[in-house]
Amino acid sequence: MNDTIVVIAQHSQGAADPVTYEAIACAMELCGGDNSCIRVIVPGKQTADIAEKIAGTTGADVTAVEGKGLKLYNAEAYIKVLEGFLKDIKPLYIVLPHTSTGYDLAPALAVKLKASCITAVEKINHADGKHTFIRPLFNGRLYAEVVPETESTVITVQPGAWHKAVGSPDKKGRVNVITADAGSTKTRTISIKHSEYESAALSQSDVIISAGRGIGKKENLSLIRELAGIFKRSAIGCSRAVCDVGWLGYRHQVGTTGVTVSPKLYLACGISGAIQHVSGIKGAQTIIAVNTDPHARIFSVADYCVVEDLEQFIPAVLEAYGRLYSE
Amino acid sequence: MKILVCVKQVYVPGTDVTIDHSSGWIQYNPTGFRLNSYDEYALEEALLIKERIADTRVHAVSIGPGRTEVAIRRAMEIGADEGIQIRYEKEGYLSPYQTASLISSYAKEKQYDLIMTGVTAEDDMQMQTGQMIAGTLNYPYASSVIKLEMKTEHLVYVERECDAMRRECVELPMPCVLTIQSGINKPRYPALSNVLRTKQQKLMEIPAQDLVMPEAREKIIKVFLPETTARGVFLQGSAKEKAVELLRILHEKAFL
Numbered sequence A: 001m002n003d004t005i006v007v008i009a010q011h012s013q014g015a016a017d018p019v020t021y022e023a024i025a026c027a028m029e030l031c032g033g034d035n036s037c038i039r040v041i042v043p044g045k046q047t048a049d050i051a052e053k054i055a056g057t058t059g060a061d062v063t064a065v066e067g068k069g070l071k072l073y074n075a076e077a078y079i080k081v082l083e084g085f086l087k088d089i090k091p092l093y094i095v096l097p098h099t100s101t102g103y104d105l106a107p108a109l110a111v112k113l114k115a116s117c118i119t120a121v122e123k124i125n126h127a128d129g130k131h132t133f134i135r136p137l138f139n140g141r142l143y144a145e146v147v148p149e150t151e152s153t154v155i156t157v158q159p160g161a162w163h164k165a166v167g168s169p170d171k172k173g174r175v176n177v178i179t180a181d182a183g184s185t186k187t188r189t190i191s192i193k194h195s196e197y198e199s200a201a202l203s204q205s206d207v208i209i210s211a212g213r214g215i216g217k218k219e220n221l222s223l224i225r226e227l228a229g230i231f232k233r234s235a236i237g238c239s240r241a242v243c244d245v246g247w248l249g250y251r252h253q254v255g256t257t258g259v260t261v262s263p264k265l266y267l268a269c270g271i272s273g274a275i276q277h278v279s280g281i282k283g284a285q286t287i288i289a290v291n292t293d294p295h296a297r298i299f300s301v302a303d304y305c306v307v308e309d310l311e312q313f314i315p316a317v318l319e320a321y322g323r324l325y326s327e
Numbered sequence B: 001m002k003i004l005v006c007v008k009q010v011y012v013p014g015t016d017v018t019i020d021h022s023s024g025w026i027q028y029n030p031t032g033f034r035l036n037s038y039d040e041y042a043l044e045e046a047l048l049i050k051e052r053i054a055d056t057r058v059h060a061v062s063i064g065p066g067r068t069e070v071a072i073r074r075a076m077e078i079g080a081d082e083g084i085q086i087r088y089e090k091e092g093y094l095s096p097y098q099t100a101s102l103i104s105s106y107a108k109e110k111q112y113d114l115i116m117t118g119v120t121a122e123d124d125m126q127m128q129t130g131q132m133i134a135g136t137l138n139y140p141y142a143s144s145v146i147k148l149e150m151k152t153e154h155l156v157y158v159e160r161e162c163d164a165m166r167r168e169c170v171e172l173p174m175p176c177v178l179t180i181q182s183g184i185n186k187p188r189y190p191a192l193s194n195v196l197r198t199k200q201q202k203l204m205e206i207p208a209q210d211l212v213m214p215e216a217r218e219k220i221i222k223v224f225l226p227e228t229t230a231r232g233v234f235l236q237g238s239a240k241e242k243a244v245e246l247l248r249i250l251h252e253k254a255f256l
């Protein structure tokens, strides 16, 4: 049986993204703790340098796949180039990060390779020489253990679930560069735009008071603002759900598709703690969460947990603050 | 134009999630079902196209047992012209590949210009079905679409929402598959006229056996509740007492 594990690297601005090293770490676990069966593929325009760097850092063998049509990510071009290559290797696993590139590519690639596809993997179990994969359901309220039943399996790994891979400093992986031509594709990636939102206020604040769907109605933002008012320098953040209903603008959104923040204090009010939200607050020093649901996932990352209805709790805090602390 | 919107009836558990140990799947509370909210954004996007381009028809398709009729009818009440129910009676988990195969096999000869889905389903959060439909039908696709413009009769321009506030600007010809991200629009509520129209309409029912339904390529062997990993301190007492305690902590840590 073939036991090659392929990692498809994600990179930007000439360097591998951190999630690439996390995917390699996951591959190393699948490989039994080392990098002997790992082959990292770096598709792109000029990726030989990135490949060298990955091979140096992790000790894994790396193939840079360079070619026309690969400069910007384009699902169709990537699949065209990777399909043939992967059909030859017949890897046991193909590992990608669970990012906007990874989850775009993985399912369609799996269809082409007649592989199973397991997304957002957070953990691997090993039993009787078999691997099973643990992934969340219902925003982490529940987990599923999934077993593939195909020769090849494509998995995407949740960012942050593995620590970045490091190899032994004396063993550098082999690097080879191959050229590929994606030919003409129907899909055309025109450019990458960076968001126009000015998010500096959030990313530079020491204290962020953040609102979730649990505030119930737009009017309750005044509670959040009043609470923010008791701190010297604070900013208002929120979950995506709050932006989607139009209560706050997207520049306030914290999370993978919003702003990544690292304040000294993050106070989450009525936020359930979806993985996409929580990934954005990993750098916070102290997290306080207020939620009516004692099982809310936000409590698994919070330092101080308050199981209360924010409509009663925030006024109680404001009242006690006025009584005890304001001079 | 002809647009197919794939909708899912998702189960949204309340505060209590129970696992049914005989089936190994979650125990459904009949009141917990609703139309996947990401699909509402996909449907709205289709309806916005219909408003701009004459003779556009919007179909909503869903797979599942009888109960899924409610979600399909909801999509029709919101504005889909027609509802298609692919009847698959077994409760529990249907893999994205099986779902995509059934939808592809239905859609194959139907000349849809656009096939749309929500970026993910709120229940199993796979983010796979749309991309797999595209893979099966050999259509170009884009996932996580946060902006959509019809360039010409045959060409769509989309912006894909990527991580770290980046957007990928992509052009693709139709037919194609798009998975739609929340926030792209403001989904409308059902209008009375559509509610009345829907009442008169029949769904098109197709038994799953009449379509191509491959074996699942992966199986769920177990679902389980995560261990309570709360690492923090739960404040105790009444709301007032908790408030005083929280302020004490904030003061002690020099936040106030």
Ligand SMILES: Cc1cc2nc3c(=O)[nH]c(=O)nc-3n(C[C@H](O)[C@H](O)[C@H](O)COP(=O)(O)OP(=O)(O)OC[C@H]3O[C@@H](n4cnc5c(N)ncnc54)[C@H](O)[C@@H]3O)c2cc1C
Residues within 6 Å of the ligand: A139, A211, A212, A213, A214, A215, A216, A238, A239, A240, A241, A242, A253, A254, A255, A256, A257, A258, A259, A269, A270, A271, A272, A273, A274, A275, A276, A277, A280, A290, A291, A292, A293, A296, A308, A309, A310, A311, B119, B120, B144
């Ligand atoms: C591709 C993708 C990217 C995403 N990116 C992001 C992102 O960057 N940021 C982000 O935030 N989300 C993101 N999401 C959405 C994410 O999955 C969740 O849907 C979202 O974070 C939920 O927001 P919420 O916690 O406010 O709402 P909900 O999940 O609805 O939670 C509301 C919470 O409020 C509590 N509550 C209700 N009433 C009260 C009350 N009176 N007092 C106290 N508590 C109360 C409830 O118990 C519940 O826990 C993304 C999703 C996808 C698919």
